[in-house]
Each structure stands twice: as structure tokens, then as C-alpha cells.
Amino acid sequence: MKLLYFAWVRQKIGKSEEDVARPANVATVRDLAAHLCALGPGYADALADLSRLRAAVNQEHAGFDMPIGDGDEVAFFPPVTGG
Amino acid sequence: MKARIKIQSDPFDLVRELEDMPKAAGALASFTGHVRGEDGVDALVLEHYPGMAEREIARHVEDAACRWPLLGVTVIHRVGELKAGERIVLVAVAAAHRSDAFAACEFLMDHLKHTATFWKQERRGTEMRWVDARASDDKAAKRWT
Numbered sequence: 001m002k003l004l005y006f007a008w009v010r011q012k013i014g015k016s017e018e019d020v021a022r023p024a025n026v027a028t029v030r031d032l033a034a035h036l037c038a039l040g041p042g043y044a045d046a047l048a049d050l051s052r053l054r055a056a057v058n059q060e061h062a063g064f065d066m067p068i069g070d071g072d073e074v075a076f077f078p079p080v081t082g083g
Numbered sequence: 084m085k086a087r088i089k090i091q092s093d094p095f096d097l098v099r100e101l102e103d104m105p106k107a108a109g110a111l112a113s114f115t116g117h118v119r120g121e122d123g124v125d126a127l128v129l130e131h132y133p134g135m136a137e138r139e140i141a142r143h144v145e146d147a148a149c150r151w152p153l154l155g156v157t158v159i160h161r162v163g164e165l166k167a168g169e170r171i172v173l174v175a176v177a178a179a180h181r182s183d184a185f186a187a188c189e190f191l192m193d194h195l196k197h198t199a200t201f202w203k204q205e206r207r208g209t210e211m212r213w214v215d216a217r218a219s220d221d222k223a224a225k226r227w228t
Contacts, residue, residue: 006132007202008213059135061198075132075200079216082129082136082160082201083116083172083192 001070003036005046006077009053012046022070029055030064032074047076054079084148085155088140090131092163094170101175105155108177112184114192120167123207127171127214129162132200136160143194147176150190151183158191160201190227197224 004017026032030050037044047053055062056075068074085105089095097115104111118127144156155177165171174191178184203214 004132006130006200007204056132056135056200059132059138061139075135077132077200078202078213080196080198080200081203081214081216082131082199083196083220 001032001068002073003032004073004075006075008078009046009076013042022068027067028064029057029062029066029068029074032068033064033076052078084153086141086144086148087157087159088137088144089157089159090133090136091159091161094161095159095173097170097173100157100159100173104157104175104177108154108184109179110181110184111175111177112181112188113173113175114188115170116172116192118165118167118169118171124167124205125208126164126166126206128164128204128206128211129171130202130204131160131162136200139199140195143191143198146194147187147190151178151187153178153183153187156187156191158195160195160199162201164206193220193223193227196220 001020001022003020005013010016023035026035033047037047050064054077057066057068058073140158153176157175159173161171174188176184176188197220205212205214
């Protein structure tokens with residue numbers, strides 16, 4: 001999977017994107033966030049509180065229960081503030 | 084309908100962009116957003132999700148074209164560091180009649196602010212702060228549903 005991080009999510013994790021193999025127990029966006037939280041304090045700081053986050057799967061806004069698969073592009077970011 | 088969507092760091096020429104809209108349309112409505120120089124803000128630094136930001140705007144332009152008979156739409160959104168007073172965003176809508184042009188312009192701005200994947204940081208001197216999303220922007224987009 002290709003993972004993308006934006007705004008303060010990117011800053012806390014310390015990178016803007018990465019390629020990861022999907023662990024067998026990761027079936028949804030929520031599972032992925034929980035898996036990433038265990039990888040280090042930066043990930044946990046960025047992704048532990050889903051109420052502050054939004055997600056996209058393959059460049060479309062997605063809820064945290066959206067199923068994800070091996071080839072998907074998944075992004076985590078704060079609520080948008082453009083315009 | 085002629086639609087142009089651009090995300091760029093360079094400034095845009097407002098007059099030229101409006102001149103490029105369909106001339107025989109009858110009505111041309113536009114909104115231009117600028118960096119507010121309030122509370123000691125020197126600049127905004129904008130980032131976006133390349134690909135998705137364009138897709139989100141294109142989706143809203145298609146929705147607007149289904150709701151109102153539009154003849155042309157231009158949306159330009161800038162990214163990077165923009166100083167107080169600089170233009171951030173342009174939404175311009177051409178239609179046969181002003182009510183359709185005004186309504187579609189406001190619809191597009193409300194939806195752009197609500198779902199297009201851009202994020203702003205405020206810069207005061209060397210201090211940076213992420214801008215929080217506003218509940219009022221959520222409400223503005225939902226009134227169209």
C-alpha cells in the first residue's frame with residue numbers, strides 16, 4: 001500500500017509518504033491507523049485520536065471503516081482548510 | 084461547458100482569467116479570496132494533496148453543472164507561501180443569467196472549503212501554526228444538500 005500524510009500528520013510522523021506491505025490483520029482504514037500507532041511515538045501522536053483526523057482511499061474521502069486492500073493509496077490528514 | 088481547474092504556486096492575473104471566460108454568456112460571477120493580514124499574520128503557507136485536490140474540485144464543478152445551466156467555470160487555487168494581501172483562490176462562473184452564476188459560484192466555494200484537500204499554516208515572523216477547520220464551513224457546504 002502507498003501511505004500519504006499531510007499537514008501536521010506529516011510533521012508528527014516525519015515523512016510525507018511510504019510504501020508498506022498490508023499486515024494480514026489490517027482490513028480497514030481504522031485497522032491501519034491502529035497498526036501504524038504501534039510503530040513509534042510520532043505515529044501514535046499523529047494517528048491515535050481519529051476524531052481529529054480525516055482519511056482518503058484512492059484519492060476519495062473515506063470513513064475509517066472503509067475496507068482497504070494491497071494496492072490502495074491511503075492518506076491521513078487533518079480536516080481541510082483551503083479556500 | 085468549458086471548465087478549467089488549476090492548482091499553482093504562481094500568482095494569477097485576475098483580469099486575464101475573467102477575460103478568458105465565455106464572453107457571450109450574459110452573466111459572469113466570481114469570488115476571489117485573499118490572505119487576511121489580521122492578528123499579525125505575515126503569510127499563509129498552503130499545502131495540498133496533488134491529484135486528489137484537483138479531483139475534488141472537478142467533482143464539485145460537475146455537480147454545479149448538473150444543478151445550474153453553466154457555460155464556463157474557472158477555479159484556481161494557489162499553494163506555497165502567500166503573503167498578506169495576496170490572492171489565494173479564484174472561482175469564476177459564466178452562465179446565461181446572474182442568479183445561476185451567483186448560486187454556482189457560492190456552491191463551488193462552499194464545497195471547495197469543505198472537502199478540497201488543502202491545508203493552511205499561518206506564519207507570524209518565524210512562528211508557524213496550523214489553521215483549524217471551522218464548523219461554519221461545514222455548515223455552509225451542508226446547506227446545499
